[in-house]
Amino acid sequence: MNFTGKVAVVTGAARGIGEAIAKRFVDDQVEGLALIDLDQASIEETAQKLDPTGKRVAGFACNIADREDVARVFAEILSRFGKVDILVNNAGITRDAMFHKMTDDQWDSVLKVNLDGIYNTCKQVVPGMREQNYGKIVNLASVSAFGNVGQTNYGASKAAVIGFTKCLAREIARNNCTVNAIAPSYVDTDMLRAVPDNVMAKFIEAIPARRLAQPSEIASVVAFLSSDDSSFVNGECIVVSGGSYM
Ligand SMILES: NC(=O)c1ccc[n+]([C@@H]2O[C@H](COP(=O)([O-])OP(=O)(O)OC[C@H]3O[C@@H](n4cnc5c(N)ncnc54)[C@H](O)[C@@H]3O)[C@@H](O)[C@H]2O)c1
Incomplete structure (x- = not known):
């Protein structure tokens, strides 16, 4: 892919899939890249690693669940880069529990x-994308949207992300904008560290590819959906599961 002249924003970019997406944008010549994560030091470290000159990549501390914080940071991003062409809503969390034990806080x-965060960031970029008649939004969903034990909260949030994606896609298609989602199954990141080894071994056995996805294998699909090579792909949810979901 080639992102010459494009400005992208990636949330949850300090590590894992978000960091792999950020690396992919840098490798593919993005002009400006704003990385968002909770902690200032870690997001700056990731930004520095990807672009030691600091000319193309900048890190911003922001809690995407906090509407005011998101508005503040996107104002900074716009003043630094002048526009946003691509938004990748990657930040997400799990707080797994069986439903009968799930707390209100979980x-x-x-x-x-996972849901309000995407509303908050899209609220900041969609008006500008409509005005400039160009925009690519990619939302990280999950196959948990199709059902998974211990994840009523997470599965509901990711199913909502898919619905949000399809509705917004219909609204802004006429403005030369696309909105798509990706539903990965198990990806080898810190998010899976809480899963006990014996349980993980069972998960892997059930994957036709017999392995976890690497973050770069999600980033390559994000790159496609963020590029003009996918100009007529809109409102889709691409499952990336090594054949688990067909
Ligand atoms: N790892 C998997 O198996 C898997 C599978 C399907 C979908 N996903 C989805 O992919 C995305 C990335 O997952 P990952 O595995 O890289 O997770 P991860 O936990 O390794 O990284 C997530 C990043 O998001 C950041 N983050 C969390 N809450 C935030 C907030 N409120 N504001 C800003 N940043 C925040 C974290 O600090 C972290 O750096 C998530 O949306 C996740 O739900 C992951």
Whole structure:
């Protein structure tokens, strides 16, 4: 892919899939890249690693669940880069529990970050994308949207992300904008560290590819959906699961 002249924003970019997406944009010649994550030091470290000159990549500390914080940071991003062409809503959390044991806080926090977070960031970029008649939004969903034990909160949030994606795609297609989602299954990141080894071994056995996805294998699909090579792909949710979901 080639992102010459384009400005992209990636949330949850300090590590894992978000960091791999950021690296892919840098490798593919993005002009400006704003990286968002909770902690200033870690997001700056990732930005520095990807672009030691600091000319193309900048890190911003921001909690995407906090509407005012998001508005503040996007104002900074716009003043630094002048526009946003691509938004990748990657930040997400899990707070797994069986439903009968799930606390209100586990429910609320997952919905606040995974769903409200996407509303908050899209609110900041969609008006500009409509005006400039160009925009690419890619949302990280999950196959948990199709059902998974211990994840009613997470699965509900990710199913909502898919619905949000399709509705917004229909609204802004006429403005030369696309909105798509990706539903990965298990990706080898810190998010899976809480899963016990014996449980993980069972998960892997059930994957036709017999392995976890690498973050770069999600980043390559994000790159496609963020590029003009996918100009007529809109409102889709691409499952990336090594054949688990067909
Ligand atoms: N790893 C998997 O198996 C998997 C599978 C399907 C979908 N996903 C989705 O992919 C995305 C990335 O997952 P990952 O595995 O890289 O996770 P991760 O936990 O390794 O990284 C997520 C990043 O998001 C950041 N973040 C969390 N809450 C935030 C907030 N409120 N504001 C800003 N940043 C925040 C974290 O600090 C972290 O750096 C998530 O949306 C996740 O739900 C992951």
